[in-house]
Amino acid sequence: MNEKKSVKFLTVVWGQEYIKRFCALSLPSFLAPGNIPALAEAIDLEVVIMTKQGDIEFFKRDQAFERLKKICAVRFVPIDDLVTKGYYGITLTLAYARPIIALGEDMLNHHFLFMNADFILADKSLKSLLKHIFDDRSILLAPSYRAITEELEPKLVKLVDPACSTLSVQPRAMVKMAMKHPHRTTIAKTFRQNIISSTNPNQFFWQVDNNTLLGRYFLSFMLCIKPERTIKTVNCFCDYSLIPELAPSGDEVMMGDSDDFFMLELQSRGQETEMLRPGRLRTREIALSLTEWTTPEHRRASAYDVVFHSEDIPDNIKQAKAEANNTISNIHKQLGDPQSHQNHYYWASGLIYWRKELINNGISTLPKELATPPFNLRAEYFHFIHRMATTLRWYRARTRQYFTVKYWSNKLSSLFHTAEDGTGFLLKAKHLQAIRSMATTLKWYVARARRYFLAKHWSNKLLSQLQTAADGKELLIIGDGKQARNLIDITSPAKICSIREYIYYSRYASRHNRRFDMIVYSATSIDKQVVIELQEMLGFLEKDGELHLICDSFGGPVISNQEMADAFSLIVEVFGDHLYDYKLELLDSRSLYYNARVRNRIKRIILLPLFYAISVVENYFSDLDDPTASGRYPVAFHLSIKPPKA
Numbered sequence: 001m002n003e004k005k006s007v008k009f010l011t012v013v014w015g016q017e018y019i020k021r022f023c024a025l026s027l028p029s030f031l032a033p034g035n036i037p038a039l040a041e042a043i044d045l046e047v048v049i050m051t052k053q054g055d056i057e058f059f060k061r062d063q064a065f066e067r068l069k070k071i072c073a074v075r076f077v078p079i080d081d082l083v084t085k086g087y088y089g090i091t092l093t094l095a096y097a098r099p100i101i102a103l104g105e106d107m108l109n110h111h112f113l114f115m116n117a118d119f120i121l122a123d124k125s126l127k128s129l130l131k132h133i134f135d136d137r138s139i140l141l142a143p144s145y146r147a148i149t150e151e152l153e154p155k156l157v158k159l160v161d162p163a164c165s166t167l168s169v170q171p172r173a174m175v176k177m178a179m180k181h182p183h184r185t186t187i188a189k190t191f192r193q194n195i196i197s198s199t200n201p202n203q204f205f206w207q208v209d210n211n212t213l214l215g216r217y218f219l220s221f222m223l224c225i226k227p228e229r230t231i232k233t234v235n236c237f238c239d240y241s242l243i244p245e246l247a248p249s250g251d252e253v254m255m256g257d258s259d260d261f262f263m264l265e266l267q268s269r270g271q272e273t274e275m276l277r278p279g280r281l282r283t284r285e286i287a288l289s290l291t292e293w294t295t296p297e298h299r300r301a302s303a304y305d306v307v308f309h310s311e312d313i314p315d316n317i318k319q320a321k322a323e324a325n326n327t328i329s330n331i332h333k334q335l336g337d338p339q340s341h342q343n344h345y346y347w348a349s350g351l352i353y354w355r356k357e358l359i360n361n362g363i364s365t366l367p368k369e370l371a372t373p374p375f376n377l378r379a380e381y382f383h384f385i386h387r388m389a390t391t392l393r394w395y396r397a398r399t400r401q402y403f404t405v406k407y408w409s410n411k412l413s414s415l416f417h418t419a420e421d422g423t424g425f426l427l428k429a430k431h432l433q434a435i436r437s438m439a440t441t442l443k444w445y446v447a448r449a450r451r452y453f454l455a456k457h458w459s460n461k462l463l464s465q466l467q468t469a470a471d472g473k474e475l476l477i478i479g480d481g482k483q484a485r486n487l488i489d490i491t492s493p494a495k496i497c498s499i500r501e502y503i504y505y506s507r508y509a510s511r512h513n514r515r516f517d518m519i520v521y522s523a524t525s526i527d528k529q530v531v532i533e534l535q536e537m538l539g540f541l542e543k544d545g546e547l548h549l550i551c552d553s554f555g556g557p558v559i560s561n562q563e564m565a566d567a568f569s570l571i572v573e574v575f576g577d578h579l580y581d582y583k584l585e586l587l588d589s590r591s592l593y594y595n596a597r598v599r600n601r602i603k604r605i606i607l608l609p610l611f612y613a614i615s616v617v618e619n620y621f622s623d624l625d626d627p628t629a630s631g632r633y634p635v636a637f638h639l640s641i642k643p644p645k646a
Helices: 016-030 036-042 053-060 063-071 088-102 104-109 127-134 149-159 171-179 184-188 238-246 283-293 296-301 317-334 345-360 377-416 423-470 482-490 502-512 528-540 561-578 592-605 608-619
Strands: 006-012 044-051 073-078 111-114 119-121 139-142 145-148 196-198 203-209 212-217 221-225 252-254 263-267 276-278 306-309 475-478 496-499 516-523 541-552 583-591 635-642
Touching: 006 036, 006 088, 016 053, 016 063, 016 119, 016 149, 036 044, 036 063, 036 127, 044 053, 044 088, 053 063, 053 073, 063 073, 073 088, 088 104, 088 238, 088 345, 127 221, 145 149, 145 171, 145 184, 149 171, 149 263, 171 306, 184 196, 184 276, 203 317, 212 317, 221 238, 238 296, 252 296, 283 317, 516 528, 528 541, 528 561
Parallel strands: 006 044, 006 111, 044 073, 139 252, 145 263, 475 496, 475 516, 516 541
Antiparallel strands: 111 221, 119 263, 139 221, 196 276, 203 212, 212 306, 541 635, 583 635
């Protein structure tokens, strides 16, 4: 009888809260009949958990962990000397490397299966790996689908069988659940919509139909590796370095069909929201972003098609694959030279701060798994600039505080000695209060003036677009926003029906069966109720009618980047099941956020110290009502929605 293949199942988790979440969902999904139990029957399986020494007791109290021990061998590897506050990627990489490197030459005789603690597997996902393990494949790549924790986690918890601590959900059922709650970043990386995009794209999707999504991944997960050579240290993040260091041949397979393997990644709603912006994904911007960090292995992985589907794969998948291939090919043509994984800039930059955190924790010795990093000029330069800026801000704050205290101390001291009966002091105090009130009012007007000129420019532009679109059409305007009022003033009264509240028109339309060529909905903010009303308004359009959403907060309240992302995500969420049918087109969008992005890009390219100095000076005026200082930006956008043809 042939000797069983040996597989080490590696996972990293520490901290009572994270262990509790791991044991509540991730571990039960690993214990589904077609996952760890199926592997344990066919191969020699050992589960290796990297955690802090003091956290081991938390596992031993959990029912799911007790069941795991009955299925296969389980071993803990302490990582107390690797855990810091922040810089999770470095800790994760060194933790994964520790049990591999400890085997020495024997690592060549094992397959290493990696599994992050926040992944949730559909049933039979791990069983599908057996064929490739028996074939001694060196590399198995896997995609993950990101969904919103707050929406999906409660539903999954209800599906856990408490009797056996198992979460057994079939692949298509889990895909269906996940696609109903896509994460904002997943939506932002989807082509065939131009509503929202990401400034840091590493995966791309094409909606094929209601039940099918096609993906291409530059950054995929190194699911399983059979080492071709030994390593003694690591020199970059695990998803950058482990494949080229352990298996340089590139003998790899992508688990590209969700029926065979589906891995769900739950992230909070606000995760990476700062990377979202309105508008479409543009290949030139994508190429610039990818050039900054992608290695040859990342670019090679982008050639594999990944299909997520909750029903049979439709025939039109061929057209979607052709479109994806053309898009990825165009991106590759615009890419610069690939980055080396060795001492990658991201790794070198993170190490500087990670090592400082180790020292703060009282650990002066670096772990033996960490390769001694060579000098990285770029990382050291940015670290120096950041440190200089931090120091300048500290001294600025202290200096400002010192002189402020000194000024008012002297002022009050002189006031108290103005008159023996104190009347002089009271008189001057009133004057000072008036001056402070005037200064506050002046600051308010300065901030509003800054926004006024932006508002005037973009409001006029949006209004001009609406005039062109509305020319000669039977028009309905809903809302009390500024654009609605302006459009009413310039449009022929014979062709307009203006109603402030949507609910009144809903009753009116149902009573008179009225239809319009064009509906304009004007608002200064977007919430779910507004988006639901938008969907209902499509029923009030003529056959070839258009629905236009105008949101202009330049002259009104500012919104945060999070709120802006939520607004666009709500639109996609409500129209999501038919997103490929509707023609949703973002005709125009402007925000102070873009000014910040341009400034940051200039900082990154030239005159960095000067711009940091300027930013320090700007902070002196942070008391002004500057929306960008708190991550809140006035926004104006014009969205056109056309219903599908019957």
